[in-house]
Amino acid sequence: xxxxxxxxxxxxxxxxxxxxxxxxxxxxxxxxxxxxxxxxxxxxxxxxxxxxxxxxxxxxxxxxxxxxxxxxxxxxxxxxxxxxxxxxxxxxxxxxxxxxxxxxxxxxxxxxxxxxxxxxxxxxxxxxxxxxxxxxxxxxxxxxxxxxxxxxxxxxxxxxxxxxxxxxxxxxxxxxxxxxxxxxxxxxxxxxxxxxxxxxxxxxxxxxxxxxxxxxxxxxxxxxxxxxxxxxxxxxxxxxxxxxxxxxxxxxxxxxxxxxxxxxxxxxxxxxxxxxxxxxxxxxxxxxxxxxxxxxxxxxxxxxxxxxxxxxxxxxxxxxxxxxxxxxxxxxxxxxxxxxxxxxxxxxxxxxxxxxxxx
Amino acid sequence: xxxxxxxxxxxxxxxxxxxxxxxxxxxxxxxxxxxxxxxxxxxxxxxxxxxxxxxxxxxxxxxxxxxxxxxxxxxxxxxxxxxxxxxxxxxxxxxxxxxxxxxxxxxxxxxxxxxxxxxxxxxxxxxxxxxxxxxxxxxxxxxxxxxxxxxxxxxxxxxxxxxxxxxxxxxxxxxxxxxxxxxxxxxxxxxxxxxxxxxxxxxxxxxxxxxxxxxxxxxxxxxxxxxxxxxxxxxxxxxxxxxxxxxxxxxxxxxxxxxxxxxxxxxxxxxxxxxxxxxxxxxxxxxxxxxxxxxxxxxxxxxxxxxxxxxxxxxxxxxxxxxxxxxxxxxxxxxxxxxxxxxxxxxxxxxxxxxxxxx
Numbered sequence: 001x002x003x004x005x006x007x008x009x010x011x012x013x014x015x016x017x018x019x020x021x022x023x024x025x026x027x028x029x030x031x032x033x034x035x036x037x038x039x040x041x042x043x044x045x046x047x048x049x050x051x052x053x054x055x056x057x058x059x060x061x062x063x064x065x066x067x068x069x070x071x072x073x074x075x076x077x078x079x080x081x082x083x084x085x086x087x088x089x090x091x092x093x094x095x096x097x098x099x100x101x102x103x104x105x106x107x108x109x110x111x112x113x114x115x116x117x118x119x120x121x122x123x124x125x126x127x128x129x130x131x132x133x134x135x136x137x138x139x140x141x142x143x144x145x146x147x148x149x150x151x152x153x154x155x156x157x158x159x160x161x162x163x164x165x166x167x168x169x170x171x172x173x174x175x176x177x178x179x180x181x182x183x184x185x186x187x188x189x190x191x192x193x194x195x196x197x198x199x200x201x202x203x204x205x206x207x208x209x210x211x212x213x214x215x216x217x218x219x220x221x222x223x224x225x226x227x228x229x230x231x232x233x234x235x236x237x238x239x240x241x242x243x244x245x246x247x248x249x250x251x252x253x254x255x256x257x258x259x260x261x262x263x264x265x266x267x268x269x270x271x272x273x274x275x276x277x278x279x280x281x282x283x284x285x286x287x288x289x290x291x292x293x294x295x296x297x298x299x300x301x302x303x304x305x306x307x308x309x310x311x312x313x314x315x316x317x318x319x320x321x322x323x324x325x326x327x328x329x330x331x332x333x334x335x336x337x338x339x340x341x342x343x344x345x346x347x348x349x350x351x352x353x354x355x356x357x358x359x
Numbered sequence: 360x361x362x363x364x365x366x367x368x369x370x371x372x373x374x375x376x377x378x379x380x381x382x383x384x385x386x387x388x389x390x391x392x393x394x395x396x397x398x399x400x401x402x403x404x405x406x407x408x409x410x411x412x413x414x415x416x417x418x419x420x421x422x423x424x425x426x427x428x429x430x431x432x433x434x435x436x437x438x439x440x441x442x443x444x445x446x447x448x449x450x451x452x453x454x455x456x457x458x459x460x461x462x463x464x465x466x467x468x469x470x471x472x473x474x475x476x477x478x479x480x481x482x483x484x485x486x487x488x489x490x491x492x493x494x495x496x497x498x499x500x501x502x503x504x505x506x507x508x509x510x511x512x513x514x515x516x517x518x519x520x521x522x523x524x525x526x527x528x529x530x531x532x533x534x535x536x537x538x539x540x541x542x543x544x545x546x547x548x549x550x551x552x553x554x555x556x557x558x559x560x561x562x563x564x565x566x567x568x569x570x571x572x573x574x575x576x577x578x579x580x581x582x583x584x585x586x587x588x589x590x591x592x593x594x595x596x597x598x599x600x601x602x603x604x605x606x607x608x609x610x611x612x613x614x615x616x617x618x619x620x621x622x623x624x625x626x627x628x629x630x631x632x633x634x635x636x637x638x639x640x641x642x643x644x645x646x647x648x649x650x651x652x653x654x655x656x657x658x659x660x661x662x663x664x665x666x667x668x669x670x671x672x673x674x675x676x677x678x679x680x681x682x683x684x685x686x687x688x689x690x691x692x693x694x695x696x697x698x699x700x701x702x703x704x705x706x707x708x709x710x711x712x713x714x715x716x717x718x
Contacts, residue, residue: 013372026385041400050390150613254509
């Protein structure tokens with residue numbers, strides 16, 4: 001069975017298969033960038049198979065494998081552990097995919113697959129310590145309850161994560177989102193939150209953590225979430241690349257979403273994030289990329305959520321233009337204006353372009 | 360300015376404009392038909408322009424026009440009125456549009472633009488009585504705070520509704536959804552709920568009700584939400600036509616959403632609704648429409664929400680098939696297997712088809 005997803009022909013428009021994924025898996029409407037914390041229902045969603053019907057009353061989490069003392073917890077037991085609340089921005093690794101040419105055929109995100117929530121749950125590291133990791137443990141295999149086929153491979157959604165990444169991070173087993181029990185579509189009753197990582201690491205409907213002595217070679221690690229040009233192994237998708245987004249100014253046209261603004265000064269606002277290091281700079285172009293100016297960054301509200309930014313745009317000439325913005329993080333990583341192509345459309349952080357008509 | 364939306368060429372696939380609408384405006388994942396009341400975030404959403412940023416602290420609703428005593432209410436005043444909670448199914452009038460051939464270019468719904476919520480608010484009829492309707496009053500003009508252009512017409516979203524329809528219905532000015540304050544995307548702080556009607560009548564972010572002595576001729580009534588073949592006036596879109604949907608059985612393929620089930624008996628479950636009259640019959644076909652059998656209807660849970668149904672499917676031969684279902688209401692209106700085409704893709708209630716592979 002061929003495990004490669006298809007790449008569209010150069011002139012091939014969006015298919016019904018892609019559309020039915022877009023109708024299920026929604027982005028965050030960009031005006032929702034106005035909220036520090038994304039309200040439930042506006043946060044992006046990417047569900048590989050179906051939302052499983054997990055009964056919280058009978059749910060259990062098993063932690064086993066290369067541990068001294070396997071652990072099995074029900075929901076009240078997990079909730080009785082010390083809890084932590086983290087504000088975390090999560091972006092889908094496929095965000096921007098549908099802007100690549102040729103277009104890799106999968107969930108056809110444009111630029112909106114992101115959201116920020118306050119996640120409450122039990123930190124994972126103390127639970128692993130309680131189990132007693134064996135010296136040969138190298139990786140966790142996290143298994144969700146969602147089940148389906150993908151490029152011919154029948155599977156429960158599973159992701160491996162290296163133990164050093166787990167222990168260096170602030171991973172949570174989250175049971176609340178924005179102060180409410182997790183909604184079904186965000187992984188009820190319990191999901192992984194892996195701050196700084198693209199969405200594929202935040203396993204929803206978590207049911208099993210196996211501590212493994214070898215690197216996990218399952219579909220989602222070895223095949224799907226990799227940056228590659230062809231059928232070589234490529235590089236794994238890990239932390240979110242820097243990205244800035246702007247709240248589209250003015251008002252939209254229903255069909256084209258082009259914006260209309262009046263001449264005058266407009267307080268542009270947006271958000272920026274990077275999974276690898278703090279965002280240190282956001283630049284804005286109001287002339288379709290010909291020139292750039294620095295935006296003002298708000299004070300950071302945490303390590304793992306987006307930072308706000310603002311820029312006063314004086315729109316003094318009528319006509320059409322494009323607004324662009326780009327982020328730079330403390331590692332010096334800058335968003336590209338044009339994205340290098342990759343076979344599966346992963347981690348495309350090319351700058352957002354907002355068509356605007358000044359009247 | 361031409362006020363006609365475009366119709367796609369017969370072989371024209373989905374455009375980026377349509378895709379960006381699909382990324383914003385999401386349907387209800389069909390497995391969420393399992394919930395009597397759709398959890399927030401899974402209910403379908405159709406937002407013509409942007410989600411407006413309405414401050415509940417300064418929000419006011421003005422009721423004026425052909426009344427003896429104009430009324431202006433803030434949110435605490437509206438909340439102090441007697442309240443009612445109704446369970447209401449709402450479907451977008453454009454549901455099914457993207458299945459028409461040729462495809463009218465607009466929000467490209469397939470079959471999933473529906474949801475059921477418990478809406479709490481103040482009944483509208485007593486507020487109108489309080490204002491004292493003048494004898495020449497014939498219609499309400501309901502204005503939301505969302506603003507944009509549509510086919511060249513700049514507008515706040517506005518809908519007219521005939522007074523006799525308003526007074527014969529159970530219209531609410533809703534401020535809660537599923538027991539919580541309305542989320543921004545569903546019209547916070549206050550929206551109209553017009554039980555039985557397609558979604559366009561349920562004006563979100565309500566700010567003004569004008570009682571009018573003439574029929575409203577605005578864009579959303581006179582141009583957009585009409586069933587017509589060309590540029591004739593056509594018929595207005597009003598109440599939801601009957602429709603049944605089935606929870607897709609088994610598990611899906613990520614990309615095609617085709618289902619896989621094992622041979623054996625499967626308890627098919629679904630929902631059905633009609634805005635004009637109660638659903639009295641649901642039929643199921645498990646052989647792609649060649650034969651039909653009656654499903655069993657659950658007891659109705661209310662007048663305005665969907666009714667559950669079930670059907671035991673014995674899948675005894677391997678291979679591919681399609682599952683179809685269709686509803687009939689008390690007026691004798693039956694869902695069509697093939698939908699007659701209309702220019703704007705309105706009220707397409709052609710039966711759902713679920714491709715399934717039995718293994």
